[in-house]
Amino acid sequence: MNIAFSPCPNDTFVFHALVHGLIPGAPSLDVTYADIDITNHLAASGNGPDVLKISYAALPWVLEEYALLPCGGALGHGCGPLVLSAGEQYDAASLTGKRIAVPSERSTAYLLFRLWASQNVPGGIGETIVMPFDEIMPAVENGAIDAGLVIHEARFTYSSYGLHLVADLGSWWEQDTGLPIPLGAIVARRSLDLEAITGWIRGSLKYAWAHPEESTEYVMSHAQEMSPDVTQAHINLYVNEYTENLGADGYGAISALLNRAAAEGLVPQIDPALLK
Incomplete structure (x- = not known):
């Protein structure tokens, strides 16, 4: 099989x-x-x-x-994707017009991000770039992209890259739906x-x-x-x-x-x- x-x-x-x-x-x-x-x-x-x-x-x-x-x-519960940034502003508005890396265009993380962003990012984001999830945090850290949508063990390790939490999409989803x-x-x-x-x-x-x-x-x-x-x-x-x-x-x-x-x-x- x-x-x-x-x-x-x-x-x-x-x-x-x-x-x-x-x-x-x-x-x-x-x-x-x-x-x-x-x-x-x-x-x-x-x-x-x-x-x-x-x-x-x-x-x-x-x-x-x-x-x-x-x-x-x-x-x-408590295991959702995170939106991370290395910039000086760490709120949803700071993503307006920015370049965001995502792990897959058909990932649940990206779908949650799109649902969240439609409610929380005024004017919408700029460009989305698909890359393997293990390459996203280094790309945010070195400034190749403005922010990244990360999954899996990144929630335990992102601070070691000097990154900051913009949004926990899992928390948003759970508060919004109770599911x-x-x-x-x-x-x-x-x-x-x-x-x-x-x-x-x-x-x-x-x-x-x-x-x-x-x-x-x-x-x-x-x-x-x-x-x-x-x-x-x-x-x-x-x-x-x-x-x-x-x-x-x-x-x-x-x-x-x-x-x-x-x-x-x-x-x-x-x-x-x-x-x-």
Whole structure:
């Protein structure tokens, strides 16, 4: 079975047991490790992997071919993307007309940013530039761009780049909706045995929780020079109850995000029946 997910600690932690043949009955995997911008485009290409991690913001373009699985993804509280700046002004108005780096045009982070900016940045931003998320903070630090939209472990490390918080989009979303932040989804081709795949992924997650020490070497080998403390904080934040089961709040958050974005013309309208 072909699968694609990011090398980030939350994904490698969740999929360690499945990748290493520790889940009874699961097939061997051909794994592609890729940035979320790459997996979003793979899913929409028509010839993507059997199973992959994508942004929830990319779902409207792939739901007819791929089904959303109820486990393995990233939602939560206090884990949203951040808008960072190195300038002297650290408020929303300071972004008017500026050049902003984003991790993917179809990322949840960028979709949240667009929804937030439409309400909070007078006159709108200037140019958006897509770049790998691990290159954004250095680019803000050296002045190549005015501000950056960052995800993942950046919330733990941005101060080391001398950057300042302009907005926590997760906090904005939670205060506005009362719902968790939907970030990354696990999807599988509808032609496959979705119940079986769900069981394998959920089994892999439960194995990781029961035997966290077994995944350490694998997780750290893909952690892009993160310290062990930052790696563990990343896992603690992004692997949670919604990773095991989206539940009513998880599905509610996904629907709220995509319906609001569709109403503003940012994504195609989805068929609610395709979400479950």
